[in-house]
Amino acid sequence: MNPVFIEKSLKAFLLEDAYFSDITTESLSQNKKAKAIIKAKEDFILAGAVFLNSLFKLMENDFKISLFKQDGELVKKGECIAEVESTDRAILYIERTCLNLLQRLSGIATKARKFAQLLEPYKAKITDTRKTTPGLRFFEKYAVKIGGGVNHRMGLFDAVLIKDNHIKAVGSIKRAIELARRNVSFTTKIEIECSDLEQVRQAIEAKADIVMLDNMSIGQMKEALNLFKGEAIFEASGNITEENVQDVAKTGIDFISSGSIIHHACWVDINMKLE
Structure with a gap:
């Protein structure tokens, strides 16, 4: 620190x-x-x-x-x-x-700690998001780590996360990943947010490092992981709660991000x- x-x-x-x-x-x-x-x-x-x-x-x-x-x-x-x-x-x-x-x-x-304990039987790790209190992000993310969670990116400066508005701005998933690869260091991972299986396929073909399955159903997550297992790191996000986090983990996902760890604490x- x-x-x-x-x-x-x-x-x-x-x-x-x-x-x-x-x-x-x-x-x-x-x-x-x-x-x-x-x-x-x-x-x-x-x-x-x-x-x-x-x-x-x-x-x-x-x-x-x-x-x-x-x-x-x-x-x-x-x-x-x-x-x-x-x-x-x-x-x-x-x-x-x-x-x-x-x-x-x-x-x-x-x-x-509650989330981390719920995930102990599975490989998935719980991670935070950028939904933090202005001025307190470092401290709140520190608390997540102390509780047994994993920190996502600290801010806009330490990882590439291409979201739906970025894709709209440049025209396509392929183009977004190409531009990111061209303009950031080779040491920087590129993550992209996908809301359906077609977007996941495009992200995998464009060699994304991390694919976020955003607000997908359990069935869609399972299908995505079955089709593209091992071709990227997979993260589940969107409306994750203590009640459904184990169902998400059972899909075989690598990481599960939840803003509620902080904003609902x-x-x-x-x-x-x-x-």
Whole structure:
């Protein structure tokens, strides 16, 4: 993880909450030594604890964080996640930003773990999408990985994914793949979104590296995999839920992408209390 990026992002999160200052804390705080306990109020998979040290370093040089749980671990209701020793001013400034990050990321990690466990009997891996909260993509994708999922491309810059509008823009699947091959590095994989078997055939003939079976029925997925098995990496996408993900996996698909890992993940309940 790039520490410069992490520091810049965490600064932005703190600025959002206290752009000028924390007028309550500045009015009341004695800037004295204090201790706070971060505790779970329900069961979940922890994610985000790795950022606590960097977050507090932005506010206070003299602090100590004792982690009792690590990212990826199951935390039970009532268990202590961490103990923070710093000034009361720093703790009060950071409290909400810290909790927001832990609650959001742990919710995503918990949901990703459910998907990953459902797929354990199959070769398919669950992966995220670019349907992330603006400004939080890196952190949300980190949480997916912590939960046992696999990261898809981080953004528009690290992989080619040709979608229906790209195909319309250039005229055909063949033309789209040809142009991508001509203009990107040989190290870059090319993925193309297909909505029917004819598009899959065209993608395979044009030597796509990855074929996304988008919103296809289970029957269509099976047929595509039977016809073109081994000729590309296959990914299933579109309306993937915890209820149907195993049926999709049974087709023999390689990867299953689901935006719901992130945009349908519920925050978990965590609090921070001064002792």
